[in-house]
Amino acid sequence: MADTVASTSSAVEVPAARSTSSPKWRLPVDGSIVFIYALVLVVGVGAAIYSERFRDPANLTNVLRQTIVLGLLSIGQSLVILAGGIDMSIALIGRLSTLIVAASFGGRDALILPLIALGVAIGALLGAVNGLIITRVYASPFIVTFGMFSILSGISLAIASGPVGTIPPPYLNMYDATIGSIPISVVVMALIWFAAWLLTSRTQFGRALYAVGGSQRVARLSAVPVSRTLVIAYVLSGVCGAAGGLFILARTGVGDPKMADGLEFQSIVAVALGGISLSGGRGSVLGTLGGVLLLGVVANIFNILQVDSFFQQLILGLIVLITVATYRTSKAST
Amino acid sequence: MSATTFELRSSGPSPALIRAVDLAGQWVAPVACIVVLLLARVFVPQFYEPGNLTTVAIQSSVLGIVAVGQMLVLLVAGLDLSVNAVLGLGAVIVISNQQGFSITTLFIALAIAIGVGIGNGLLIAWRKVPPFIATFGMLIFVNGARLAYTHGQASGNVPAWLRVLGIGQIGPVPNAVLCWIAIMLLIGGILTFTRYGRYVYAVGANYEAARYAGVPTREVVMACYIACSVLALCAGLVLSGYIGYVDQRLGTDFNVNSIAAAIVGGTTFTGGRGSLLGTATGAILLTILLDLVVVAGVPINWQLAVQGAVLVAATAIQGMRGHLLSR
Numbered sequence A: 001m002a003d004t005v006a007s008t009s010s011a012v013e014v015p016a017a018r019s020t021s022s023p024k025w026r027l028p029v030d031g032s033i034v035f036i037y038a039l040v041l042v043v044g045v046g047a048a049i050y051s052e053r054f055r056d057p058a059n060l061t062n063v064l065r066q067t068i069v070l071g072l073l074s075i076g077q078s079l080v081i082l083a084g085g086i087d088m089s090i091a092l093i094g095r096l097s098t099l100i101v102a103a104s105f106g107g108r109d110a111l112i113l114p115l116i117a118l119g120v121a122i123g124a125l126l127g128a129v130n131g132l133i134i135t136r137v138y139a140s141p142f143i144v145t146f147g148m149f150s151i152l153s154g155i156s157l158a159i160a161s162g163p164v165g166t167i168p169p170p171y172l173n174m175y176d177a178t179i180g181s182i183p184i185s186v187v188v189m190a191l192i193w194f195a196a197w198l199l200t201s202r203t204q205f206g207r208a209l210y211a212v213g214g215s216q217r218v219a220r221l222s223a224v225p226v227s228r229t230l231v232i233a234y235v236l237s238g239v240c241g242a243a244g245g246l247f248i249l250a251r252t253g254v255g256d257p258k259m260a261d262g263l264e265f266q267s268i269v270a271v272a273l274g275g276i277s278l279s280g281g282r283g284s285v286l287g288t289l290g291g292v293l294l295l296g297v298v299a300n301i302f303n304i305l306q307v308d309s310f311f312q313q314l315i316l317g318l319i320v321l322i323t324v325a326t327y328r329t330s331k332a333s334t
Numbered sequence B: 001m002s003a004t005t006f007e008l009r010s011s012g013p014s015p016a017l018i019r020a021v022d023l024a025g026q027w028v029a030p031v032a033c034i035v036v037l038l039l040a041r042v043f044v045p046q047f048y049e050p051g052n053l054t055t056v057a058i059q060s061s062v063l064g065i066v067a068v069g070q071m072l073v074l075l076v077a078g079l080d081l082s083v084n085a086v087l088g089l090g091a092v093i094v095i096s097n098q099q100g101f102s103i104t105t106l107f108i109a110l111a112i113a114i115g116v117g118i119g120n121g122l123l124i125a126w127r128k129v130p131p132f133i134a135t136f137g138m139l140i141f142v143n144g145a146r147l148a149y150t151h152g153q154a155s156g157n158v159p160a161w162l163r164v165l166g167i168g169q170i171g172p173v174p175n176a177v178l179c180w181i182a183i184m185l186l187i188g189g190i191l192t193f194t195r196y197g198r199y200v201y202a203v204g205a206n207y208e209a210a211r212y213a214g215v216p217t218r219e220v221v222m223a224c225y226i227a228c229s230v231l232a233l234c235a236g237l238v239l240s241g242y243i244g245y246v247d248q249r250l251g252t253d254f255n256v257n258s259i260a261a262a263i264v265g266g267t268t269f270t271g272g273r274g275s276l277l278g279t280a281t282g283a284i285l286l287t288i289l290l291d292l293v294v295v296a297g298v299p300i301n302w303q304l305a306v307q308g309a310v311l312v313a314a315t316a317i318q319g320m321r322g323h324l325l326s327r
Helices: A002-008 A013-020 A031-050 A057-083 A090-105 A109-136 A140-159 A168-176 A184-202 A204-214 A216-221 A227-254 A265-274 A286-303 A308-326 B002-010 B014-041 B051-074 B083-096 B105-127 B131-150 B162-168 B175-191 B193-205 B205-210 B218-242 B255-262 B274-297 B303-324
Strands: none
Touching: A031 A286, A057 A090, A057 A140, A057 A168, A057 A184, A057 A204, A057 A227, A057 A286, A090 A109, A090 A265, A090 B002, A090 B255, A109 A140, A109 A168, A109 A227, A109 B083, A140 B193, A168 A216, A168 A227, A168 B105, A184 A204, A184 A286, A184 A308, A204 A216, A204 A227, A216 A227, A265 A308, A265 B051, A265 B131, A308 B131, A308 B193, B002 B218, B014 B255, B014 B303, B051 B083, B051 B175, B051 B193, B051 B255, B051 B274, B083 B105, B083 B131, B083 B255, B105 B131, B105 B193, B105 B218, B162 B175, B162 B274, B175 B274, B193 B205, B193 B218, B205 B218, B255 B274, B255 B303, B274 B303
16 A cells, blocks of 8 residues: 555655645636735735835835845745744744854954854754754644744843844945845845745755645655655754844844844744645745735835834734635645 | 554554553653652752742642643644733733722623634634634734733732732632632533533544534534633633732733643643643643742743743653554
């Protein structure tokens, strides 16, 4: 039985086999992706017509630059969620590695590259810890990373309870530098999105992600390295978290022990808005990009209209509840 | 029978290992409690001062009440992250509007708790939204509602009847503990002696099988979420009565802690397994550990690390146990 399954289907065919069971005409691009970009367009154009400050080109580039941090975290979150997991600790991984980097800078220019490498390495290490716990003891990804969230916030507070670190000015260029009027960071981020799309849709690892997220059992029978795929996904998620934190550091210029607060949740919201199934295996990072842009535009409008932060939270919660309530639920849940 | 044994052997872990992990999962909380209490006797003797013991008893009760609800939800393979929002909002509503006993605000708070439970239940049982997303969204929403309602500054006098509930004692036993015991007897009675109790375990153990057997699975799941929210409200009232005021941080840690207490006490997150006594010992263990951090003079932020570590370790054990038992 196991032999026939393993020999007849490869990882590539797993999602395809699932969709043939419900013969429906499908758009070449997923409907939810069209929907999210239409929503971004409607909200963006509406805001541009309504508010002069919003349609100012300087503000628009700012919106793009402000979505970078959330974008980095959401890419990591997408990888993990596509594989059927979740990473509640992603923002805290970013915070901890950034605080360590900030605390060890001491204003020395020479340390910029080594410390960026260190920060990313810490992110990768923490991601690996998540991945190993989850795959070795079959623990629930949500609860493990949620526990990790607590642990890391405790450790972060031990490192710094107030702003720390003297950041050398060249480091801040990561945020400030521009080509003409376009920030370099935005260009780099566009490349990162492209790389994320390539990774998920054009590589063997990407296909393994979808296979594992679709069904671990089927993936295992199809000789997909389930544990390895999951661990790599969590490592990449940790790296994305650290990268997001390092970029916040370039923006604020100081290691803030409260930084990245709530970003793990916003990244999950962006992923869900973008149409990636929260139980794994379906969706695309292109949708996530749409979700990130939508959240970025909405946040910018809130700022322009000076909406009370309490109401911002209320509205964010409402958006989430509506998104998940109208979500497609074809995947059988336990 | 022999065929089963053969299959188990051929697929890896021996029955002895499975039984060992199963026992470890069930008994880790009481054993760890005793070990920690003995270690505290040696290294942190000030833990045993009567005042501190009362504190631990009351805090265990509050956490224990939330954990009972969390266990109900975990039994049906769910999770409730909105408990701390309900806990905070309920306390704010009952306290900031009144001086004495008012049945109206109590009813409003109760209605809100039930409403949150129904919302969670609808999203999870009817819309099949993953529980942590549905309840996390609810958490953000309810917290936002509380902040919008209080504009970030909750204040008010805790009415006398709540103070009695929170810090009063009958003989040497704090009222909070009595509350906890009453709630455990009630929920335990329902789980053990009623059809609904058997439904809860049936739905958690095998959702589809329960549905085919005619169990109203969705209603059972929703009832668990409603019970969880209402219990969180009760815990919020006891807690505010104990500390004597409400603020924005009231109940912030109860999500992690209640899940950790239930899981360390032998509840698996795959549903269907878990007991009230285990959950109670889990709550006591966690409270003792968190209290030791304070009493031993360690910086308070290590409490976060402790609760996270307990959660991860307990999840690891129960994950292994659930995996081995379901093979």
